[in-house]
Amino acid sequence: MTGVLQYLKSNRIRLIASLMFFSLIMVILTIKIAPPFDSKFNITCTKEYEDGLRCDFNCIFDTDILPVRMVINHRLWCSIYDKTVYNNSVDFSLPKRNYTYIMYAVANKENYFIISNGIFAC
Amino acid sequence: MGISKLFVIYLIIAVVLRLFLWAEIRYIFGTDVGRFAEISHIFYLKGQITPDLRPYNMAYGFFYFLLPILIPTALEYASIDPVITMTALVFIFSILSCIVFYFIMKQFFDERKSAHMFFFYSIAFDIILIFGIAGIYSYALSVLWFFLSIYFINKIFFDGSKSWLNLGLVLALFSVTHIYLLIPLLCYCFALITYEIVKENSIKRTLFSIKQVLKSLIFPILINIPIIFIFGNYIGLQNDPINKGLMLAVSGYRESMNIYDRLYNIFFSSYTLMSSIIFMAGLLFFIVSIYKFRGRQFVWVFYSIYLFVHNIMAFNDTNLTRVISVVWMTYAIGFGNLLIIPFLNVGLIPLLYFVPSTTVPYYINVLEQKNVINENIYPWVLWDDFYKSIDYIKQNTAKDSIFLLDSGGAGCFGSSSSYGDRIFPLTSRKPFYFTDYCWAVWDYADYEKRVDIYRGISINPNNFTILQELKTYNVTHVFIGPYDVGLNYGLFDNSSYYEEVYNDRGFAIFEIK
Numbered sequence: 001m002t003g004v005l006q007y008l009k010s011n012r013i014r015l016i017a018s019l020m021f022f023s024l025i026m027v028i029l030t031i032k033i034a035p036p037f038d039s040k041f042n043i044t045c046t047k048e049y050e051d052g053l054r055c056d057f058n059c060i061f062d063t064d065i066l067p068v069r070m071v072i073n074h075r076l077w078c079s080i081y082d083k084t085v086y087n088n089s090v091d092f093s094l095p096k097r098n099y100t101y102i103m104y105a106v107a108n109k110e111n112y113f114i115i116s117n118g119i120f121a122c
Numbered sequence: 123m124g125i126s127k128l129f130v131i132y133l134i135i136a137v138v139l140r141l142f143l144w145a146e147i148r149y150i151f152g153t154d155v156g157r158f159a160e161i162s163h164i165f166y167l168k169g170q171i172t173p174d175l176r177p178y179n180m181a182y183g184f185f186y187f188l189l190p191i192l193i194p195t196a197l198e199y200a201s202i203d204p205v206i207t208m209t210a211l212v213f214i215f216s217i218l219s220c221i222v223f224y225f226i227m228k229q230f231f232d233e234r235k236s237a238h239m240f241f242f243y244s245i246a247f248d249i250i251l252i253f254g255i256a257g258i259y260s261y262a263l264s265v266l267w268f269f270l271s272i273y274f275i276n277k278i279f280f281d282g283s284k285s286w287l288n289l290g291l292v293l294a295l296f297s298v299t300h301i302y303l304l305i306p307l308l309c310y311c312f313a314l315i316t317y318e319i320v321k322e323n324s325i326k327r328t329l330f331s332i333k334q335v336l337k338s339l340i341f342p343i344l345i346n347i348p349i350i351f352i353f354g355n356y357i358g359l360q361n362d363p364i365n366k367g368l369m370l371a372v373s374g375y376r377e378s379m380n381i382y383d384r385l386y387n388i389f390f391s392s393y394t395l396m397s398s399i400i401f402m403a404g405l406l407f408f409i410v411s412i413y414k415f416r417g418r419q420f421v422w423v424f425y426s427i428y429l430f431v432h433n434i435m436a437f438n439d440t441n442l443t444r445v446i447s448v449v450w451m452t453y454a455i456g457f458g459n460l461l462i463i464p465f466l467n468v469g470l471i472p473l474l475y476f477v478p479s480t481t482v483p484y485y486i487n488v489l490e491q492k493n494v495i496n497e498n499i500y501p502w503v504l505w506d507d508f509y510k511s512i513d514y515i516k517q518n519t520a521k522d523s524i525f526l527l528d529s530g531g532a533g534c535f536g537s538s539s540s541y542g543d544r545i546f547p548l549t550s551r552k553p554f555y556f557t558d559y560c561w562a563v564w565d566y567a568d569y570e571k572r573v574d575i576y577r578g579i580s581i582n583p584n585n586f587t588i589l590q591e592l593k594t595y596n597v598t599h600v601f602i603g604p605y606d607v608g609l610n611y612g613l614f615d616n617s618s619y620y621e622e623v624y625n626d627r628g629f630a631i632f633e634i635k
Binding site for chain 1: 305308309312315316319320321366415420424427428431432435436439442529566569570573576577580581582607608610613
């Protein structure tokens with residue numbers, strides 16, 4: 001352990017100052033490249049109709065930042081419905097497959113992103 | 123620069139395991155491979171490097187790092203399809219990066235320990251292999267340039283070498299492959315500078331080293347000038363709110379994680395959805411082995427600290443979270459520092475075969491068992507059957523056939539559940555709609571219209587009105603694979619508007635009457 005202790009003891013002020021300085025640069029740089037998003041909103045979906053072929057949904061986005069870009073996936077990366085919605089409420093139908101679908105919704109105002117994920121079955 | 127017998131033995135083991143794995147996998151098809159194969163094939167068909175991918179794709183402009191696209195394009199002139207090229211590149215770059223890792227370790231540790239570290243890196247933490255076989259292709263390739271950059275930067279800092287020319291050439295290749303790893307490279311440079319400052323090295327020498335590194339930047343700048351000339355209008359598309367927002371939609375759930383989950387993800391999870399006890403042991407071994415560190419070996423401690431700061435700050439960014447992978451270098455250092463009996467190390471291979479992890483032996487196990495870890499990322503078991511359907515398409519459909527594929531989409535979300543979009547690079551038959559890469563621009567009104575047609579057909583293939591709309595786009599065939607999402611095989615099979623012309627092991631092709 002002596003090697004480590006010696007190393008930490010010698011020039012510890014330089015060490016701490018360097019670590020703090022470069023860590024701070026990494027913090028600033030990372031925030032600049034990948035700003036954290038600000039908030040989430042709720043999606044409320046109601047199934048309004050269902051038969052052997054399809055399910056009809058009405059979803060309400062609890063946000064006043066519009067438009068909202070919505071994407072519906074079944075499995076990761078496989079979008080089956082992709083639409084920009086210009087008001088808080090949207091009606092849509094999906095094929096009846098006994099799947100759990102995921103809706104991703106994103107809205108932005110300049111660099112202010114709001115997002116939400118909703119899960120529903122058909 | 124001598125190499126030991128031990129290293130040669132470990133190298134042979136690493137190569138043999140990779141060849142075995144390659145023989146089992148045969149083709150890597152996942153995620154980015156499909157996207158880039160498509161662009162690569164368009165360049166080949168159009169005979170030019172262009173951001174306008176029409177008429178083969180809806181995108182009239184895109185930007186992406188060019189080298190991973192251009193190599194497959196070039197090899198298509200030798201009749202090698204882009205999917206095979208990309209698979210081969212992953213394995214070749216994988217073993218090369220392991221070798222470079224060994225030479226980096228030799229800049230810090232003695233010969234035997236470096237060999238042990240190489241062994242553990244190549245078996246358990248090979249970033250290129252782990253990301254590459256998941257189809258995260260261009261990011262994977264950039265790891266080789268990342269390692270070479272570290273090697274030459276070390277030479278500049280430690281040996282006072284004027285390796286700026288070598289470094290410059292590597293950085294040039296880096297800049298046209300994938301650039302996210304420039305961030306950990308910066309962490310590494312900061313770690314080196316921290317080490318030099320603490321060591322009380324002469325400021326003059328440190329400044330000289332920094333100057334050498336800065337001088338090398340001329341090469342990446344020069345190589346990018348023609349690219350800016352061709353793709354200038356589309357550079358920065360990744361910062362477009364839609365693209366940024368869509369990526370956030372995927373990774374947004376991470377924001378709600380508590381600090382323990384975050385730390386777990388940063389240290390013990392791979393971006394490819396695997397976490398394992400091997401990562402935990404790696405971190406533990408690295409921390410324990412610090413007590414043995416001397417002199418310049420502390421660079422790896424500083425590097426870990428800066429990387430950790432970055433990783434915890436970039437936690438919500440889908441792409442930057444991949445950077446967690448380069449912390450695995452320190453895990454290999456930890457293992458190699460403490461496990462130093464060669465025959466016991468080699469004896470771990472059969473054990474790793476059974477431990478769910480990202481190790482090469484476990485991947486081989488998964489393939490042999492025909493298991494699917496995650497069917498979206500590792501659908502290996504499909505490929506022989508898929509290639510049969512590709513052969514059918516080549517031999518039995520007209521060259522101008524257009525295929526409606528199961529699922530699809532735009533931006534980062536779009537891809538076909540059964541990889542039907544690979545039909546295009548392998549057969550030149552066009553898909554009805556696909557713009558399945560993140561950084562592109564297209565006619566969104568036309569795109570939404572196509573989405574609605576797709577959705578209508580997926581709900582009811584017998585809807586005559588929508589079918590007529592589909593026909594106005596000259597769509598001739600429907601392709602449905604075993605992982606159907608929107609297109610239900612049964613509905614098409616029962617419809618009189620479609621004739622089944624191919625059906626084998628879950629892959630079906632219908633001709634539209």
